[in-house]
Amino acid sequence: MTTIKANSTIQENKSQAYVTCPVTFVMDKIGGYWKPIILFNLLGGVRRYSELKRAVPTITEKVLIQQLKQLESEGLITRKAKPTVPPHVTYELSKSGKALRPVLYAMAEWAVHNSGKLSKTFSRQMADFPLE
Amino acid sequence: MTTIKANSTIQENKSQAYVTCPVTFVMDKIGGYWKPIILFNLLGGVRRYSELKRAVPTITEKVLIQQLKQLESEGLITRKAKPTVPPHVTYELSKSGKALRPVLYAMAEWAVHNSGKLSKTFSRQMADFPLE
DNA sequence: ACAAGTACTTACCCTATAGTATGTATGACC
DNA sequence: GGTCATACATACTATAGGGTAAGTACTTGT
Numbered sequence A, B: 001m002t003t004i005k006a007n008s009t010i011q012e013n014k015s016q017a018y019v020t021c022p023v024t025f026v027m028d029k030i031g032g033y034w035k036p037i038i039l040f041n042l043l044g045g046v047r048r049y050s051e052l053k054r055a056v057p058t059i060t061e062k063v064l065i066q067q068l069k070q071l072e073s074e075g076l077i078t079r080k081a082k083p084t085v086p087p088h089v090t091y092e093l094s095k096s097g098k099a100l101r102p103v104l105y106a107m108a109e110w111a112v113h114n115s116g117k118l119s120k121t122f123s124r125q126m127a128d129f130p131l132e
Numbered sequence C: 001a002c003a004a005g006t007a008c009t010t011a012c013c014c015t016a017t018a019g020t021a022t023g024t025a026t027g028a029c030c
Numbered sequence D: 001g002g003t004c005a006t007a008c009a010t011a012c013t014a015t016a017g018g019g020t021a022a023g024t025a026c027t028t029g030t
Helices: A009-020 A022-030 A035-042 A049-055 A061-073 A101-113 A116-126 B009-020 B022-030 B035-042 B049-055 B061-073 B101-113 B116-126
Strands: A077-082 A088-093 B077-082 B088-093
Touching (some): A022 B101, A022 B116, A035 A049, A049 A088, A061 A077, A101 A116, B035 B049, B035 B061, B035 B101, B061 B077
């Protein structure tokens, strides 16, 4: 599952920047390519694994769980599994995950006003921006 | 200068997600590890290359210019060079770069409230958050 | 008997990003 | 005439993230 090597120079640089820059702290948690997309989808409420897969069709299964595990270990989402067959697993934003709404919203707003030709597409999407 | 290979699968996935997700659009522009940190520093106003270097001491020169070039080509910052010796180069947020303030601010706010022991450090930093 | 669905896991490979180290042009200053 | 400072460039290496492909366990439906 792609274990992270401790004590690499990159990781040490990161942990140093952590302490000094709040923005960096955030980027380290949601900075992966797919993480914001997943979080965005979870803003709409509880989602099954398979629902997320359908909502983000271009992500591969490996990367999807990988990112979900990371988000879970960072405390941004919670996983609930019913021990049935076939399995039934749901993901949900945690308290701090829900607190990211203003961040994602600010991003989306920025995209609407600073994406040239895509602006119209994005502003249409904003109508669907989950309010709670 | 690390040219990006066009037509790789990764790039194609990205360009597809672009069109559907405003959050992804933003992440692609400021999603690099150092970009938000650089932008954060430029929120304070015009900065010389050497000032940025001192402000972000753990970044290497190679990566610093690399990121600056990318931010410039994305239209988030502007570069001005005086043809003197020694050279005098300054960087500044563009209009769309300045528009990122709410995004960075929302991130910093989230960090203050969701970083456990680091919260106090971050809230102290927030006092210095550049207002304009 | 067998295919389908769910939520994964594993093995292997490729690429973008980051780090290390060194080089460059030019004029000012000593 | 050698050093200093500025703002880079370049070559090489390392790592994290992402992609492809295949497999697993168990039950329900045909």
